[in-house]
Each structure stands twice: as C-alpha cells, then as structure tokens.
Amino acid sequence: MFDQRRISLADIAIGEPLPWDVYGEGNRLLLKRGQVIVSMRQAESLLSRGLFIHADEQEKGAQPKQEQRAGAKAEQPSALRFINLATKRLERVLYNFASEENVQAKVLEVVKALGYAGTVNADVCLAAMLLNQGSSSYAVRHGVDSALLARQVARAMNKTEREVEDIMAACLTMNIGMLRQQDQFQARTEPLGPKDAELVRNHPAESVRMLRQAGIDRPDWLEFVLLHHELDNIQPSVEGGIREIPQNAKIVSLADRYTASVTTRKYKKTLLPAMALRDVFMKNGTPSDPTLAAYFVKELTTYPPGSLVKLQSGEVGVVTRRGKSSTTPTVHAFLGPRGAPLSYPIARDTSKDLYLIRGAIPGDAAALCFSLQQLWGSDAAL
Missing domain, CATH: 1.10.3210.10 (Hypothetical protein af1432)
Known part of the structure; x- marks a missing residue:
C-alpha cells in the first residue's frame, strides 16, 4: 500500500510539467510525470475528482526534460x-x-x-x-x-x-x-x-x-x-x-x-x-x-488597492498599487475632470502635484464600469 498525499491547487503550476505521477481515487493513474496542465479550468476539473501523489514520488521531485513542455501553451496565473x-x-x-x-x-x-x-x-x-x-x-x-x-x-x-x-x-x-x-x-x-x-x-x-x-x-x-x-x-x-x-x-x-x-x-x-x-x-x-x-x-495604507479616489486634476480613478508612502499609490484614472469616461484607464503617479489624491469616494459615487483585468492584467483575469 502506497503512502498517498492529497494535492491542492497550490501544488499545481499552470503551464509547468508535473514533477510526479498523479493518481485519482482507487490509486488510478490520471497524469504521468512530465504532463502539463495548461489552464486553470483543467486544474479545477481534475481537483474536483480528487488528486493524490505517492509520498516517495514527492521526495524525488525530478524535473522532466525541457522538450516535454514543448507545444504547451501556458496560462498565466491569476x-x-x-x-x-x-x-x-x-x-x-x-x-x-x-x-x-x-x-x-x-x-x-x-x-x-x-x-x-x-x-x-x-x-x-x-x-x-x-x-x-x-x-x-x-x-x-x-x-x-x-x-x-x-x-x-x-x-x-x-x-x-x-x-x-x-x-x-x-x-x-x-x-x-x-x-x-x-x-x-x-x-x-x-x-x-x-x-x-x-x-x-x-x-x-x-x-x-x-x-x-x-x-x-x-x-x-x-x-x-x-x-x-x-x-x-x-x-x-x-x-x-x-x-x-x-x-x-x-x-x-x-x-x-x-x-x-x-x-x-x-x-x-x-x-x-x-x-x-x-x-x-x-x-x-x-x-x-x-x-x-x-x-x-x-x-x-490610507488608500488600499481597490479604493475609488478623486485626484487634484479632477479625475476619478481606482487605486491599483501601493506606493512608497501610504498616500501616494498608483491610480488608474477612468473619469476625466468633467466626469466624461476616458477611452482607457490611464496610470497616474499620485506623488506628483497634479495627481495628488484629494480624497476617497464611496463606490456608488462614480459610475465606473471596468473589469479587474483592465487594471491588473493577467493577474486579475477570470
């Protein structure tokens, strides 16, 4: 009888070759070492069935040859x-x-x-x-x-x-x-x-x-x-x-x-x-x-990521990254000084006088329509 360990989402690197054989219920081999899980949806589907590895395989942790990952299109982690x-x-x-x-x-x-x-x-x-x-x-x-x-x-x-x-x-x-x-x-x-x-x-x-x-x-x-x-x-x-x-x-x-x-x-x-x-x-x-x-x-910080803020320029935007100080984060502006939507979110350096933050505003105070992926790229893809 093999000593098994259940694996979780955190054990799987999307787009990277598996360093061990993966088994399902009943010790049935599902994936061989070196196979690549190419998307989050594939990983979620597999995990819903329950995945295990043999403890001795985990100790080996051998890296497959480089050519085993050829042709696999990796999905960026989000x-x-x-x-x-x-x-x-x-x-x-x-x-x-x-x-x-x-x-x-x-x-x-x-x-x-x-x-x-x-x-x-x-x-x-x-x-x-x-x-x-x-x-x-x-x-x-x-x-x-x-x-x-x-x-x-x-x-x-x-x-x-x-x-x-x-x-x-x-x-x-x-x-x-x-x-x-x-x-x-x-x-x-x-x-x-x-x-x-x-x-x-x-x-x-x-x-x-x-x-x-x-x-x-x-x-x-x-x-x-x-x-x-x-x-x-x-x-x-x-x-x-x-x-x-x-x-x-x-x-x-x-x-x-x-x-x-x-x-x-x-x-x-x-x-x-x-x-x-x-x-x-x-x-x-x-x-x-x-x-x-x-x-x-x-x-x-004073304005954590996700906060809606109004800038000295009159623009309204969303805090996307913490800055060097608690009051100078990076903000992506969505609304111009007169309230008109900008064509695309523009990053503003709030350490500069023109883009100093006047203050935070409630989420329902600005009619902003955006996806998190627009602001954080693949790190916030669905």
Missing part, C-alpha cells in the same frame, strides 16, 4: 481566479458542513490556494475585498476577505507557516455558527434586534462546537475562532479557565472587523477604508493594540 476558485470550494464545504468529510483538509486546501493568490499579486488580493463582492454570498466572501488580509499582516510580522495557516483557517470558519443567519442579515435594512445580537454574541462558541464535531483538532485554530470577537487582554480559553488573548487571535479579530466595515451591508453603514482603520483600531483616540495597528496600517 490571483483573482485563485481567489474565486478558493471561494467556490469553501462555499461547498461551509454550506454542506454537517455532511462534509475531511473538513480540516479541505479548509487547509482553501488556505493554500488563497496563499498562492497572495504570491501572484498581493494588491489584487486587497482590491478584491472592495471590488469582488459579487463572487459569493457575504457570509463566505467575508471569511475569504478576512483570511487574505490576515495573511498579509501575519506574513509581514514574520509569523511561521503553521501560524499563518491557523490564522487563515480561523478566518474562513469563524462564522460557521451563524452562516445562514448571516446571509439573512444581508436582506435586512433595519438594525439587528436583541435576538440577532444574542446570536452574534454566542456564535464564536457555537462555531467552535461545530468545528470540533467536524474533526478539527488544531487547538490554535479553535482558540482563534473562539476569541475572534474579543480584543480585551483576558478571555475564556478552549480548554477552560482564562488566558491572555494571543496576538494571532487579535489578527483574526481585527481583520474580521476591518473587512466587515468596508464591504456593503444593508443594515449597517459602509465605511471608507481610512475611516474603517480609525473605527477599528482607535479607542478613545489611542490604538487598542499599537503594534498590530501599525502593521495593519502599513499593509493597507
């Missing part, structure tokens, strides 16, 4: 496509949670796919929080948004790979205890009532209960879910008793609060990114956690 694919896979797991098998492995596979998206283009990952809201239901998309932001901060803080995994997994599953109710909240226009507030207050503990029942056995992951609505220093622990809230749990909590503040919810006002930073991180005029606040501000 951060947005990885995000959307990961979101769909997470959606299937969460909405079928009670009957789903191998939940831990499947969630960690989503974590890997989102991590790969971050290596392709971190700015696209941040922009997706603001510009990719139609990719799934709010409940699922919010977990993905939180995981992408938390990953960025955790890596900036040099957290270990295991820590980053647990942080992201907690973000993806923190609201499983009120998943369907969270979707129902989106149809509401009035503030949440007392019963709703009680559900929100109790859902971290309910989420932990459901995760344990599903076989999640990573204590930090469970602890971060339990504490994701808490920022005080001392709180209950999964094992019982009390403990100081770990920094990694605070990363989950702050990512949760920030992404919820900047995305559209009918029953609650949507904040502009800079206002959300102040609302989430400042308490009585001082940061609730100065160290974490500094990292979040550095990664997000």
Whole structure:
C-alpha cells in the first residue's frame, strides 16, 4: 500500500510539467510525470475528482526534460481566479458542513490556494475585498476577505507557516455558527434586534462546537475562532479557565472587523477604508493594540488597492498599487475632470502635484464600469 498525499491547487503550476505521477481515487493513474496542465479550468476539473501523489514520488521531485513542455501553451496565473476558485470550494464545504468529510483538509486546501493568490499579486488580493463582492454570498466572501488580509499582516510580522495557516483557517470558519443567519442579515435594512445580537454574541462558541464535531483538532485554530470577537487582554480559553488573548487571535479579530466595515451591508453603514482603520483600531483616540495597528496600517495604507479616489486634476480613478508612502499609490484614472469616461484607464503617479489624491469616494459615487483585468492584467483575469 502506497503512502498517498492529497494535492491542492497550490501544488499545481499552470503551464509547468508535473514533477510526479498523479493518481485519482482507487490509486488510478490520471497524469504521468512530465504532463502539463495548461489552464486553470483543467486544474479545477481534475481537483474536483480528487488528486493524490505517492509520498516517495514527492521526495524525488525530478524535473522532466525541457522538450516535454514543448507545444504547451501556458496560462498565466491569476490571483483573482485563485481567489474565486478558493471561494467556490469553501462555499461547498461551509454550506454542506454537517455532511462534509475531511473538513480540516479541505479548509487547509482553501488556505493554500488563497496563499498562492497572495504570491501572484498581493494588491489584487486587497482590491478584491472592495471590488469582488459579487463572487459569493457575504457570509463566505467575508471569511475569504478576512483570511487574505490576515495573511498579509501575519506574513509581514514574520509569523511561521503553521501560524499563518491557523490564522487563515480561523478566518474562513469563524462564522460557521451563524452562516445562514448571516446571509439573512444581508436582506435586512433595519438594525439587528436583541435576538440577532444574542446570536452574534454566542456564535464564536457555537462555531467552535461545530468545528470540533467536524474533526478539527488544531487547538490554535479553535482558540482563534473562539476569541475572534474579543480584543480585551483576558478571555475564556478552549480548554477552560482564562488566558491572555494571543496576538494571532487579535489578527483574526481585527481583520474580521476591518473587512466587515468596508464591504456593503444593508443594515449597517459602509465605511471608507481610512475611516474603517480609525473605527477599528482607535479607542478613545489611542490604538487598542499599537503594534498590530501599525502593521495593519502599513499593509493597507490610507488608500488600499481597490479604493475609488478623486485626484487634484479632477479625475476619478481606482487605486491599483501601493506606493512608497501610504498616500501616494498608483491610480488608474477612468473619469476625466468633467466626469466624461476616458477611452482607457490611464496610470497616474499620485506623488506628483497634479495627481495628488484629494480624497476617497464611496463606490456608488462614480459610475465606473471596468473589469479587474483592465487594471491588473493577467493577474486579475477570470
């Protein structure tokens, strides 16, 4: 009997020869070493059937001859496509949670796919929080948004790979205890009532209960879910008793609060990114956690990618890349000074006086019609 390891989207390099034989259920050979997966759609189709490699083949990792890749037209990796694919896979797991098998492995596979998206283009990952809201239901998309932001901060803080995994997994599953109710909240226009507030207050503990029942056995992951609505220093622990809230749990909590503040919810006002930073991180005029606040501000900046802004020239555009300072990102202008659409998006250097940013504007304040691919090229192709 061979020792098998399931592979995920993050293990597959589109357009590159496979370094090992790939098997399906029943140890059936599906792809030989050296074959090339040429598109994301092909990879998604194969992964839906379940793919495994033999552990001894992984150790070999032999590179095939150069001529084996001849004639294969490689598809450029797209951060947005990885995000959307990961979101769909997470959606299937969460909405079928009670009957789903191998939940831990499947969630960690989503974590890997989102991590790969971050290596392709971190700015696209941040922009997706603001510009990719139609990719799934709010409940699922919010977990993905939180995981992408938390990953960025955790890596900036040099957290270990295991820590980053647990942080992201907690973000993806923190609201499983009120998943369907969270979707129902989106149809509401009035503030949440007392019963709703009680559900929100109790859902971290309910989420932990459901995760344990599903076989999640990573204590930090469970602890971060339990504490994701808490920022005080001392709180209950999964094992019982009390403990100081770990920094990694605070990363989950702050990512949760920030992404919820900047995305559209009918029953609650949507904040502009800079206002959300102040609302989430400042308490009585001082940061609730100065160290974490500094990292979040550095990664997000005043105008994160995806923000709509008005320039000194009168043009309106979208922030596409973070700059040397928090207030001088690259902006692609879409509307001219008189509000007329430009023929194509024009990159503006906001460190120059003519294109200084006057301020951010709400997403519904400008009638912009564009695809993310127009702004980020193949990194945001669908």
